[in-house]
Amino acid sequence: MKHVRVRLERLDEAFHFRATNAQGHAVDIDDATAREDGRGKGAGPMELLVMAIGGCSGIDVVSILQKGRQRIDTFEIEVEGAKPTGVSPSLYQHIHLHYILTGDLDPARVRRAVALSLGKYCSVSKTLEKTARITASCTVNGERFDAWPEEG
Structure with a gap:
C-alpha cells in the first residue's frame, strides 16, 4: 500500500496554509471568503x-x-x-x-x-x-x- 504524506503549515493569523509534499513542492491554501477584501492568498x-x-x-x-x-x-x-x-x-x-x-x-x-x-x-x-x-x-x-x- 502506498502512503501519501503532506505537511501543512499555517502562515498567518487567518486561514492561509502552505501544503508541501515529500518532494518539496508547495501549494498555498486559503479561504478567500473569510477575508475582508475577498482575496485569498492561495487556492481554496x-x-x-x-x-x-x-x-x-x-x-x-x-x-x-x-x-x-x-x-x-x-x-x-x-x-x-x-x-x-x-x-x-x-x-x-x-x-x-x-x-x-x-x-x-x-x-x-x-x-x-x-x-x-x-x-x-x-x-x-x-x-x-x-x-x-x-x-x-x-x-x-x-x-x-x-x-x-x-x-x-
Whole structure:
C-alpha cells in the first residue's frame, strides 16, 4: 500500500496554509471568503478538488494519447464545479471538464482517452463521482463535441 504524506503549515493569523509534499513542492491554501477584501492568498480547498480532477485526468489523457501515437501540440482543461450555497458540508453535485487540444489528433481517440480517464483510471474522478455527476466535452483542433458520458 502506498502512503501519501503532506505537511501543512499555517502562515498567518487567518486561514492561509502552505501544503508541501515529500518532494518539496508547495501549494498555498486559503479561504478567500473569510477575508475582508475577498482575496485569498492561495487556492481554496474545494478549488483544489477541481484542480485535482483536471490534473489527474489530464495526465491520463496525455499518457493514453501518447501510447496511441497521437501528437499533442497544445492542451488545456477547463473545469467547473457546481455546489450548493448555504449548507455545510457543501459537496460538489456536478463537475464538468472541457478538454481543449490541438495537434495531429483523431477526435475519436481523444474522446476515448477522456472516457477511459474519467470512467476507469482517474482516482480523483472515481473518488468524486460518489457525490458529483461528472461530465466532459472536448474541442479538438477547433471542433467541439461532447465526450463523456456517451449519450444514448
